[in-house]
Amino acid sequence: MASTLLSKTLLVNRFIHSFSSPSGNTQIFTSVFCKKLFQFQANSTNVAYNPTRRFSSFMASSVSTHRAQFSSKSFTTDDPVVSPDWLHSNLKQPDLKVLDASWYMPDEQRNPIQEYQVAHIPGALFFDVDGVSDRTSKLPHMLPSEEAFAAVVSALGIDNKDGVVVYDGKGLFSAARVWWMFRVFGHDRIWVLxxxxxxxxxxxxxxxxxxSGDAILKATAASEAIERIYQGLAVGPITFQTKFQPHLVWDLEKIQENIAGRTHQHIDARSKGRFDGTVPEPRKGIRSGHVPGSKCIPFAQMLDSSQSLLPADQLKKRFEQEGISLDSPVVTSCGTGVTACILALGLHRLGKQDVAVYDGSWSEWGAHSDTPVDTAAS
Structure with missing residues (x-):
C-alpha cells in the first residue's frame, strides 16, 4: 500500500510540474490538470490510504448520535451553514450531496485539486471554482451562463430535489462563493459547512x-460539459433546472448607478489597507482604493478563530459598528467576487436573504481608467 501511494504521489507531482502555467492562467491549468489527474486515477488501482482512519472513525462514533436527520424538503434555509456534527449524521442520506469547493489565492501556492485527492470528506465531489466560470470573460471565475451552470451541476449528478453542502480547505472561504452561485441560479437548498x-x-x-470511480467520471463529465457549452457544442441531458435570480448579481453599471442613487449600502470585504489604498493590489494593473460611498468590513471579521461564522448577535454588532442598517438593501464586493460572498453569508444569517454581490468586484472596477476611486487620502 505504501509503495502504491508513493507511486501515485510521484505521478501527481509529475502532472503538476508538466502542466504548470508560467502565464498564471489558473483556469486553463486547473481544467487540464483536473482532467489528466482524474484520467490517471481512473486507469490506476484506486487505493484509499488514510493512516488516521481507525482513530477518526472511533472519534466520530463517540460523538452524540441525537441529531436531526436530513430532509431536503423540510430542512430550513434560514441559517446558511451546517455543523460538522450535522453533516456527519446525514452524510449517507441519498438526497444530500457534498462538494469540495476549495480555492486559494495565487500567492498561497496551494493546489485545490491535489489537496482534494489527498483528503476530502467521504463521498464529496470536487467543484472547480475557476473552471465553472464565464469563458468569454478575462476576469477571474466570473459567473457562468445558466446553460453552463446547469450542464456542470447535471454532470455532477445533482438534482433540484437535492440538498447540497459545500465546504473548502481553509474553513470558510471559497465555499461561500459556490453557495452564492447556487442561489443565483435558483437553488436554495444549499448550505456551507x-x-x-x-x-x-x-x-x-x-x-x-x-x-472513487464515480467521482472521477462526474468530475471529468463536468469539466467537459462546460467546455462544450462555450464551444457551442451539444452536451448530455440537462437534469438540473435553473431559475436565474438577477437581483443577487450586480455588474459595473449597477455599481455606477448606485454611486449616484445610493439605493444600496455597499460593503467591501477586502482588507482595510487595500480599501484605503495604502497597500498595492495583488494583481498587476489595478488601482488601489475603493468605490466612492462604500464601507469596509474585511471578511475575516465575519469569522471566529476556527473559521466558523460568528453568532448572529456578534455579526449584527459588527455591521452596526460600521453604520450598516439591516433594514436597507446591501450590495457586497471584494477583490474577485469570492470573499464578498462571506459578507452575504453573514447577512443571510441575520435574515437578509436578498444581498447582491458585485461579481467583477475590484478586479474589474480598479482596472478601468475611467471609474471613480476614493482612497483614505482623498
Whole structure:
C-alpha cells in the first residue's frame, strides 16, 4: 500500500510540474490538470490510504448520535451553514450531496485539486471554482451562463430535489462563493459547512484519499460539459433546472448607478489597507482604493478563530459598528467576487436573504481608467 501511494504521489507531482502555467492562467491549468489527474486515477488501482482512519472513525462514533436527520424538503434555509456534527449524521442520506469547493489565492501556492485527492470528506465531489466560470470573460471565475451552470451541476449528478453542502480547505472561504452561485441560479437548498474541512478533521471525522470511480467520471463529465457549452457544442441531458435570480448579481453599471442613487449600502470585504489604498493590489494593473460611498468590513471579521461564522448577535454588532442598517438593501464586493460572498453569508444569517454581490468586484472596477476611486487620502 505504501509503495502504491508513493507511486501515485510521484505521478501527481509529475502532472503538476508538466502542466504548470508560467502565464498564471489558473483556469486553463486547473481544467487540464483536473482532467489528466482524474484520467490517471481512473486507469490506476484506486487505493484509499488514510493512516488516521481507525482513530477518526472511533472519534466520530463517540460523538452524540441525537441529531436531526436530513430532509431536503423540510430542512430550513434560514441559517446558511451546517455543523460538522450535522453533516456527519446525514452524510449517507441519498438526497444530500457534498462538494469540495476549495480555492486559494495565487500567492498561497496551494493546489485545490491535489489537496482534494489527498483528503476530502467521504463521498464529496470536487467543484472547480475557476473552471465553472464565464469563458468569454478575462476576469477571474466570473459567473457562468445558466446553460453552463446547469450542464456542470447535471454532470455532477445533482438534482433540484437535492440538498447540497459545500465546504473548502481553509474553513470558510471559497465555499461561500459556490453557495452564492447556487442561489443565483435558483437553488436554495444549499448550505456551507461551518469551519470547513479543518474543523471536520479537528473533530476527528474520517476523510478519504483519492477519489472513487464515480467521482472521477462526474468530475471529468463536468469539466467537459462546460467546455462544450462555450464551444457551442451539444452536451448530455440537462437534469438540473435553473431559475436565474438577477437581483443577487450586480455588474459595473449597477455599481455606477448606485454611486449616484445610493439605493444600496455597499460593503467591501477586502482588507482595510487595500480599501484605503495604502497597500498595492495583488494583481498587476489595478488601482488601489475603493468605490466612492462604500464601507469596509474585511471578511475575516465575519469569522471566529476556527473559521466558523460568528453568532448572529456578534455579526449584527459588527455591521452596526460600521453604520450598516439591516433594514436597507446591501450590495457586497471584494477583490474577485469570492470573499464578498462571506459578507452575504453573514447577512443571510441575520435574515437578509436578498444581498447582491458585485461579481467583477475590484478586479474589474480598479482596472478601468475611467471609474471613480476614493482612497483614505482623498
Amino acid at each position: 461551518d469551519g470547513g474541512l479543518p474543523k471536520w478533521r479537528t473533530l476527528g471525522y474520517d476523510v478519504e484519499s483519492s477519489a
